Amino acid sequence: MKRLGKVFESLRTENRKGLIAFIMGGDPDVETSTALLKALPSRGVDVIEIGMPFSDPMADGPVIQMAGQRALEAGCTLRNVLDMVVSFRKDNQDTPLVLMGYANPVYRYGVDKFALDCAEAGVDGVIIVDLPPEEDQAVREALGNQFVDMIRLITPTSDAGRLETILDGATGFLYYVSITGITGAAKAKHDKVAAHIEKIRAKTDLPIAVGFGIKTPNDAQEMSALGDAVVVGSSIVEKIAHLSGKSGKVDQGAPEMTAVLDHIGALSGALKPAA
């Protein structure tokens, strides 16, 4: 069974909600980012999303935009992000890794080569923000041939007709973007999301991860009731920003690193079922 399937299955049997943590690949530099990536599972992260930096991230708010810029300024390429995955997989065969980014760097890298290299590195899923179902065929099929999941997004604007289009061909899990807006914006209204997710549940058995606007352990706990997992990005990346400029000196014990990992620990702690 694939790693993503296994994780969501055990979440269900343990009656627990998962934490999906987002970090930008290569932020603030590849070395520090790799160290951080490797430390995440020990803090209770169930799935890790790694951003593929892009110069023009049209769906991201300032925090993730800056993270991408830091990574690019430090010279991070898509190949470097894949190498982070290779390095991670040397010690960890269980935690699913999902790459998230935009179409242009993937197309420039070569769609088939990207899919092949994802599979070889140990990537489990890919989210390409600017490839809606109408335009994702090439990437989806290439990834599918390598048994890597193309993760699709559902948003508050996805009506019944749209839902059908999205679910047709969706794999892995569904990423529910809980607000109409960009990453790092205000939190969604709980009730609105709940009603929509209920409609989605009626149409699919795929696990649902809820993301966008979830920043604190409280947010995570509140929103976790709605789906199978919550995605936290901007509030983690905001703390990673403090590691910037410390290249080469950052070890696991550095206070800035501890602050990132403690925040993640608090998030996963908030999702533990009440004793």
Next chain:
Amino acid sequence: MQNERKPPNSFRKAPDERGHFGPYGGRFVAETLMPLILEVEKAYLEARDDISFWVEFDKYAKHYIGRPSPLYHAEKASKHFGGAQIYFKRDELNHTGAHKINHCIGQILLATRMGKTRIIAETGAGQHGVATATVCALFDIPCTIFMGETDVKRQAPNVFRMKLLGAEVRSVSSGTGTLKDAMNEALRDWVTHVEDTYYLIGTVAGPHPFPMMVRDFQSIIGKELREQFQDRYGGLPDTLVACIGGGSNAMGLFYPFLDEREVKLIGVEAGGHGVESGEHAASLTGGLPGILHGMSSYFLQDENGQIKDAHSISAGLDYPGIGPEHAWLFDHKRVEYVSVPDQEALEAFQLCAKLEGIIPALEPAHAFAHVAKIAPSLPEDHHLVMNLCGRGDKDIFTVADMLGVKL
């Protein structure tokens, strides 16, 4: 994105129902925007088949914009170069001084038809921003114009114009603070305000249906030219020349002639400091296929697919991409694309003023520079039409600065 090698039977049948021009175009937007993009498409297709929509459009085109724009035989310029007969399609005489107002009228009519109550737009030089602010004032709809921080500084008069017209101008500091970042920020705003907002895109770019729709509105230029030329000289012109940033004025000029293969079409990109210098805005001659701003097309980018900044003396051509229909016409060689560097455009700007008493915008000055190159070797019965798509009042500060003149 494999290129389709076989040329189509007609160049006027694109895009297909998914908005694709061969491998280009499409709808590469975040899922949040998809329902809205589909709604814009549906509304436009309905409007396109509705005679009353075009009656309204024609009313504003005639009485507000001042169309048809004249077709002017530039006899002095023709004599000066000693070859082809040169004609200007005078879209610089439009209200607001450029062709941008054509698609702004079309889109504001569509936005009101859709019941949208807020308009957003991006602008580089500020021409599209001014045209958008103008129609928003006319139709009494609040609008927000996104403009790169760098452009806000160097285009202060246009920022003031937009504010006079009642627009809110939002300075964009993200990324590199230029036109591409203004477009990113407009898309971010649109994702956040999907319910009430219409994004009035300023060129034949963005997700489908914008490239098709803006082309259709701008085609009034080529349609008028066909009639004017037929009436006065009979037959068709031999060569059409237009400058290209995103490509709206060129697409509008070329489209009605695409299937008349005997008419030679030339698009002039901004060569900046020269295509070989890497500092230019020539997406076709110096870029690669890619995906940005909702479309597949040609973009300036590095080997890792990161978008590069464009450079041009003309802020209106300073965009690292190009409309997808141009990308398709480029691959099929239906249109010839060339580039003209800053320096030549600057010389052409001054030459046009002195020869014809017309101060062109720096954008069509690029087209005029290319006309200057090809006209002398063409026969005297060769009819060459250039789109004079904007007037140069806005550029006098830039030009003065380049010439070392303090105003």
